[in-house]
Amino acid sequence: MPDYILEMRNITKTFPGVKALDNVNLKVEKGEIHALVGENGAGKSTLMKVLSGVYPSGSYEGSIYFEGEECHFKDIKQSEQIGIVIIHQELALSPFLSIAENIFLGNERQSNSIINWPDTFLEARKLLEQVGLKESPNTAVMDIGVGKQQLVEIAKALSKNVKLLILDEPTAALNETDSENLLKLLLELKKQGITSILISHKLNEVSSISDNITILRDGQTIETFEAKGGKATEERIIKGMVGRELTSRYPERVPNIGEKIFEIENWNVYHPLQRDRKVIDNVNIHIRRGEIVGLAGLMGAGRTELAMSIFGKTYGKKITGLLYKNGEEIQTNTVSEAIEHGIAYVSEDRKTYGLNLIDDIKRNITLSNLKRVSKNSVIDENEEFREAQLLRERLNIKTPTLAQLAGNLSGGNQQKIVLSKWIFTEPDILILDEPTRGIDVGAKFEIYSLIHELAAEGMGVLVISSELPEVLGLSDRIYVMNEGRITGELDRAEANQESVMRYMTGAGGTKRANTN
Amino acid sequence: MQTLTNLFRNNIREYGMIIALVFIAGLFWILTDGISFSSLNLTNLILQNGFILVLAIGMVLVIITGHIDLSVGSVVAIVGAIAGVMMINHNVPVWLAIILSLVVGAVIGVWQGFWIAYMGLPSFIVTLASMLIFRGLTLYLLDGKSLAPFPDSFGMLSGGFLPAIGSGELHLLTIILSITLSLILIYMEFKNRKDQLSYSQEVSPLWLPLTKLALLVVVINWFAYQLALNKGIPTVLIIVIILIVIYTFIMKNTIMGRHIYATGGNKKAADLSGVKTKRVVFWVFVNNGIIAALAGLMFASRLNSATPAAGNMLELDAIASVFIGGASMAGGVGTVIGAIVGGLVMGIMNNGMSLIGVGIDWQQAIKGLVLLLAVGFDIYNKNRAGK
Numbered sequence: 084m085p086d087y088i089l090e091m092r093n094i095t096k097t098f099p100g101v102k103a104l105d106n107v108n109l110k111v112e113k114g115e116i117h118a119l120v121g122e123n124g125a126g127k128s129t130l131m132k133v134l135s136g137v138y139p140s141g142s143y144e145g146s147i148y149f150e151g152e153e154c155h156f157k158d159i160k161q162s163e164q165i166g167i168v169i170i171h172q173e174l175a176l177s178p179f180l181s182i183a184e185n186i187f188l189g190n191e192r193q194s195n196s197i198i199n200w201p202d203t204f205l206e207a208r209k210l211l212e213q214v215g216l217k218e219s220p221n222t223a224v225m226d227i228g229v230g231k232q233q234l235v236e237i238a239k240a241l242s243k244n245v246k247l248l249i250l251d252e253p254t255a256a257l258n259e260t261d262s263e264n265l266l267k268l269l270l271e272l273k274k275q276g277i278t279s280i281l282i283s284h285k286l287n288e289v290s291s292i293s294d295n296i297t298i299l300r301d302g303q304t305i306e307t308f309e310a311k312g313g314k315a316t317e318e319r320i321i322k323g324m325v326g327r328e329l330t331s332r333y334p335e336r337v338p339n340i341g342e343k344i345f346e347i348e349n350w351n352v353y354h355p356l357q358r359d360r361k362v363i364d365n366v367n368i369h370i371r372r373g374e375i376v377g378l379a380g381l382m383g384a385g386r387t388e389l390a391m392s393i394f395g396k397t398y399g400k401k402i403t404g405l406l407y408k409n410g411e412e413i414q415t416n417t418v419s420e421a422i423e424h425g426i427a428y429v430s431e432d433r434k435t436y437g438l439n440l441i442d443d444i445k446r447n448i449t450l451s452n453l454k455r456v457s458k459n460s461v462i463d464e465n466e467e468f469r470e471a472q473l474l475r476e477r478l479n480i481k482t483p484t485l486a487q488l489a490g491n492l493s494g495g496n497q498q499k500i501v502l503s504k505w506i507f508t509e510p511d512i513l514i515l516d517e518p519t520r521g522i523d524v525g526a527k528f529e530i531y532s533l534i535h536e537l538a539a540e541g542m543g544v545l546v547i548s549s550e551l552p553e554v555l556g557l558s559d560r561i562y563v564m565n566e567g568r569i570t571g572e573l574d575r576a577e578a579n580q581e582s583v584m585r586y587m588t589g590a591g592g593t594k595r596a597n598t599n
Numbered sequence: 600m601q602t603l604t605n606l607f608r609n610n611i612r613e614y615g616m617i618i619a620l621v622f623i624a625g626l627f628w629i630l631t632d633g634i635s636f637s638s639l640n641l642t643n644l645i646l647q648n649g650f651i652l653v654l655a656i657g658m659v660l661v662i663i664t665g666h667i668d669l670s671v672g673s674v675v676a677i678v679g680a681i682a683g684v685m686m687i688n689h690n691v692p693v694w695l696a697i698i699l700s701l702v703v704g705a706v707i708g709v710w711q712g713f714w715i716a717y718m719g720l721p722s723f724i725v726t727l728a729s730m731l732i733f734r735g736l737t738l739y740l741l742d743g744k745s746l747a748p749f750p751d752s753f754g755m756l757s758g759g760f761l762p763a764i765g766s767g768e769l770h771l772l773t774i775i776l777s778i779t780l781s782l783i784l785i786y787m788e789f790k791n792r793k794d795q796l797s798y799s800q801e802v803s804p805l806w807l808p809l810t811k812l813a814l815l816v817v818v819i820n821w822f823a824y825q826l827a828l829n830k831g832i833p834t835v836l837i838i839v840i841i842l843i844v845i846y847t848f849i850m851k852n853t854i855m856g857r858h859i860y861a862t863g864g865n866k867k868a869a870d871l872s873g874v875k876t877k878r879v880v881f882w883v884f885v886n887n888g889i890i891a892a893l894a895g896l897m898f899a900s901r902l903n904s905a906t907p908a909a910g911n912m913l914e915l916d917a918i919a920s921v922f923i924g925g926a927s928m929a930g931g932v933g934t935v936i937g938a939i940v941g942g943l944v945m946g947i948m949n950n951g952m953s954l955i956g957v958g959i960d961w962q963q964a965i966k967g968l969v970l971l972l973a974v975g976f977d978i979y980n981k982n983r984a985g986k
């Protein structure tokens with residue numbers, strides 16, 4: 084009988100309308116590295132939030148046993164007290180404070196609320212040695228790279244006498260050398276008796292260092308299997324991750340694909356802050372008239388960055404490459420230029436980037452193309468009402484009046500407003516970024532039907548989605564991205580969950596479509 | 600009845616401030632035995648508060664974009680000083696001096712807009728700096744002393760009245776204008792309604808606009824009648840009304856106005872919708888510079904001198920007016936009419952409290968409390984609506 088440090092039994096967590104976790108079981112042995120894998124939205128992060136007390140005891144069903152005792156965490160502080168520390172993908176460091184200050188933030192070396200600086204530096208130096216970081220504890224965190232910041236986070240965890248260390252995508256933002264160092268450190272910590280849970284999309288890492296792997300899919304535990312010594316191949320993991328039936332249905336459609344309408348050539352984009360980090364690496368893609376093209380990839384693959392860099396250079400620095408529309412080169416240096424060239428981008432985060440929540444539906448719909456309902460810069464409000472009303476009917480936006488504030492509507496209806504807004508600009512190329520995120524099944528079907536309709540009218544549609552079934556169900560052709568590169572181009576016939584996942588995780592090399 | 604309460608609840612922001620205005624007006628009517636609504640005092644009320652209303656119109660645009668302008672009081676001072684130096688020391692013709700002063704205001708706006716919109720500095724800091732800079736420059740320009748008097752024709756800007764026609768006791772032109780205005784309002788309301796119906800839009804039940812119109816027409820004509828009993832419509836009121844009409848139109852009916860609301864409501868979304876938010880913010884500050892310059896000219900004309908202390912704390916009156924008028928600190932919300940109503944609340948309080956002999960000490964404290972309560976009420980409503 085193995086010695087479990089952590090057992091999570093029958094964890095169920097529901098959000099309004101969504102079952103995020105459904106009877107999940109997770110058993111972690113003492114002293115192992117346990118990998119937790121699954122697609123985006125499979126429930127990994129939710130499970131870890133339950134474990135660390137972000138979702139307090141009582142807000143979920145099921146029980147948690149740590150070192151044999153049942154735990155009811157009310158907040159993160161309680162879980163940290165008994166030695167569970169989580170390091171999130173977005174690092175929780177204060178950039179202007181020094182390494183030492185960050186390590187002991189909220190846990191200061193002190194007597195009577197007065198900080199003991201000599202002790203702080205002494206302890207910090209010891210911890211830095213333990214994680215193998217050769218920096219002075221006095222250095223400000225903003226002055227060191229992401230890889231080193233990750234180590235500071237781990238040092239911070241160690242300062243809290245961590246027994247179970249949870250790392251959420253620790254290597255997502257790291258380059259290869261830093262990633263390797265980090266993985267070595269995990270093995271080192273394992274020798275010192277620290278148990279780790281590793282959440283990662285990089286399957287090669289997972290298969291090389293973990294002892295056991297648990298796979299989550301659609302909020303359920305699929306399986307846990309041994310992976311010691313590379314027993315679990317990437318193929319084996321992928322099969323576990325995607326082996327499901329298509330749950331949501333897609334409307335029927337006969338594509339009518341015409342000539343190339345939009346082409347991106349040798350597109351390169353650098354990170355806006357980290358000047359030497361290439362986010363998009365020599366991307367070449369094209370879209371045809373009436374075609375729905377899927378863009379698949381894991382979080383951080385660069386899909387949104389690609390879309391936004393095309394759409395008025397709203398993301399990135401040092402953007403190079405060429406854009407062609409109907410064979411002619413075009414420039415899209417500002418959003419209005421992009422709109423004038425018939426490009427529309429429906430962002431993945433409708434509340435932050437899509438809508439003015441404190442304004443009404445009508446005004447949200449017309450904002451991007453007010454010229455269409457105005458003469459000499461004066462808006463004809465009646466004409467505006469008529470146009471908005473037409474779109475409201477076409478997209479079946481459920482609201483008593485167009486004067487309703489966008490912020491008062493459900494997610495599905497908000498998404499329909501954003502879509503209306505971009506349809507109102509009469510685009511030729513429609514880029515949809517996660518068009519059905521956080522939307523119920525009924526509204527999803529309506530949006531899929533609409534996408535079909537728009538393609539049938541002759542638009543070229545690019546759909547970015549993290550839901551593989553959605554990409555497969557909608558697209559005539561699929562591009563797969565990994566770490567800023569296009570790693571695969573698949574036709575509808577040859578695309579399936581396994582093949583796409585292989586390119587997404589970078590396990591499949593690079594491939595071009597057979598037909599072009 | 601159900602619909603009436605609903606109607607009220609949905610528009611509480613708008614109606615709330617009008618109710619506050621009516622309440623405060625009624626309070627001072629009683630406290631001053633009706634003096635505050637005598638025809639003489641109504642004229643005074645407008646003459647005293649005209650420049651605050653003008654400032655409030657410029658300020659509401661700034662606040663809708665999600666910014667603030669602390670410098671308008673100092674801009675009032677320096678524009679007054681420059682106008683004084685030009686007209687009094689250098690005998691520049693009045694019309695030319697007025698134009699040049701407005702240009703100075705625009706240049707000041709360009710300066711602020713550059714730092715705020717294109718350099719990304721917080722407007723609070725930039726305009727705080729400007730507040731000090733322009734106050735200092737005013738002191739330097741005037742050498743710490745007042746300049747007076749201005750040429751007589753310049754006085755028209757703040758003390759002038761519409762010319763009289765006929766010879767009766769009553770100022771006929773005023774009555775004619777107010778009746779014309781009433782007719783225009785009635786015509787526009789019904790034309791709008793007809794247009795909306797022809798586009799099969801939902802319209803409110805007929806009695807509602809009728810009641811609103813009736814009240815409005817009664818108030819306007821009563822007010823005009825009172826002014827007509829005195830000297831008629833002051834130039835200041837004409838300026839304010841023209842500005843109200845222009846800016847209400849811009850904010851309600853033009854693309855620029857939409858872009859201003861969109862920028863304040865959600866800047867990121869506006870950017871991604873093709874709104875050039877930097878340009879919007881820049882022009883809003885240029886506009887506010889011109890408006891502040893106009894207020895500065897009106898202020899100098901009223902005092903008939905350019906003084907180093909001119910416009911001290913005026914920015915706070917303007918900002919308070921805008922917030923009392925229902926604008927939101929976070930941007931995206933507010934109306935020109937709201938700012939005017941807020942300005943009138945401040946004005947009636949200033950004027951009424953002076954009439955009943957409240958000292959400047961308590962006047963300040965009470966105005967502060969009213970601002971706090973007005974915004975508190977607004978936030979309370981928003982929270983309740985959010986639930």
